[in-house]
Amino acid sequence: MGNVYRASDTRLGREIAIKTLPPALARDPAALARFEREARFLASLNHPNIATIYGIEEHDGGRFLILELVPGETLEAVLARGPLSLDQTLKIALEVATALEAAHEAGIIHRDLKPSNVKITPDGRVKLLDFGIAKNLPSATDASSAATVTRVGMLIGTPAYMSPEQIRGGEVDRRSDIWSFGCLLYEMLTGRRAFKGTTYIELADAIRNTEPDFTALPERVRRVVMHCLKKDPTDRFNNIGDARRELQEGEPSAGRSGIFAAIISAFRNPRQERQPSPPVLRLVSRWRGDRLFPRRRRPPEVVPENSRGQRTAVDQR
Numbered sequence: 336m337g338n339v340y341r342a343s344d345t346r347l348g349r350e351i352a353i354k355t356l357p358p359a360l361a362r363d364p365a366a367l368a369r370f371e372r373e374a375r376f377l378a379s380l381n382h383p384n385i386a387t388i389y390g391i392e393e394h395d396g397g398r399f400l401i402l403e404l405v406p407g408e409t410l411e412a413v414l415a416r417g418p419l420s421l422d423q424t425l426k427i428a429l430e431v432a433t434a435l436e437a438a439h440e441a442g443i444i445h446r447d448l449k450p451s452n453v454k455i456t457p458d459g460r461v462k463l464l465d466f467g468i469a470k471n472l473p474s475a476t477d478a479s480s481a482a483t484v485t486r487v488g489m490l491i492g493t494p495a496y497m498s499p500e501q502i503r504g505g506e507v508d509r510r511s512d513i514w515s516f517g518c519l520l521y522e523m524l525t526g527r528r529a530f531k532g533t534t535y536i537e538l539a540d541a542i543r544n545t546e547p548d549f550t551a552l553p554e555r556v557r558r559v560v561m562h563c564l565k566k567d568p569t570d571r572f573n574n575i576g577d578a579r580r581e582l583q584e585g586e587p588s589a590g591r592s593g594i595f596a597a598i599i600s601a602f603r604n605p606r607q608e609r610q611p612s613p614p615v616l617r618l619v620s621r622w623r624g625d626r627l628f629p630r631r632r633r634p635p636e637v638v639p640e641n642s643r644g645q646r647t648a649v650d651q652r
């Protein structure tokens with residue numbers, strides 16, 4: 336939903352990420368409410384695996400989230416090169432689970448867990464991003480609001496990771512994130528999405544009525560993935576901590592430092608050393624000059640959509 340830019344806070348002398356609402360949504364009260372909710376949720380979460388928010392600013396009627404700049408690649412970019420090993424998958428999955436656990440404990444469900452919302456830093460740390468359609472647990476049980484936001488979610492995100500209850504527009508709780516976590520695990524291990532469809536209807540049908548090929552998974556984690564992907568939420572893990580513990584029990588204890596080193600090299604991204612692209616530089620200078628919007632009255636970058644989700648200026652460096 337947002338456009339994200341790399342920028343520089345000249346007062347505090349640090350690199351930051353700025354997330355803006357696209358102009359088409361800047362005056363949409365529902366989009367603004369989601370944006371502010373994202374800011375509040377991030378502010379209430381203080382966790383090493385969740386990107387930190389530094390503030391929310393307003394300028395010329397536009398609103399901006401000022402975020403910790405998370406370097407590295409999204410999990411989506413990593414998976415575009417193929418599946419991960421079991422060790423790499425476990426390392427990432429455990430950190431994602433820890434982040435989700437913290438959110439759930441704070442009463443927040445993410446509702447949009449997918450590879451483009453997970454970033455891997457060059458030193459191998461995992462950061463969960465994008466609480467843009469997250470929701471407080473109590474209100475998520477309100478059927479009318481759940482349906483509304485699910486409708487919005489279908490418009491702004493890929494539904495491939497949505498649980499059967501979310502795709503139906505039904506009640507959604509933390510177990511819906513557990514489903515998405517199962518989809519993530521499946522994709523990391525096989526390089527394929529757990530549920531596919533060329534149209535929305537086909538995809539929704541696959542999510543509700545078909546099972547992925549679980550035999551493609553290593554035996555040690557198969558049960559965990561199957562348990563996350565139970566169609567009926569009452570059959571799923573009741574909380575993400577249980578899934579994490581089960582994954583941990585199956586985790587090999589030997590060679591952690593070796594695994595860590597392998598992940599660091601696998602995720603080191605030479606693109607990061609490059610200078611920011613011209614649109615980003617323009618934004619930086621605007622920020623420095625206290626003028627965020629260009630003299631040309633349009634935001635710096637039109638965000639293209641690719642087949643697997645939005646890319647942003649940060650992605651396009």
Ligand SMILES: Nc1ncnc2c1ncn2[C@@H]1O[C@H](COP(=O)(O)OP(=O)(O)O)[C@@H](O)[C@H]1O
Pocket residue numbers: 336337338339352354386402403404405406409451452464465466467645646647649650
């Ligand atoms: N704090 C951040 N640091 C670095 N890159 C980020 C940050 N937040 C988002 N991004 C990048 O921007 C992309 C889109 O941001 P996201 O918050 O997921 O917005 P959207 O609602 O558009 O999906 C992410 O996939 C990631 O590549």
Ligand SMILES: [Mg+2]
Pocket residue numbers: 336451452465
């Ligand atoms: Mg996103």
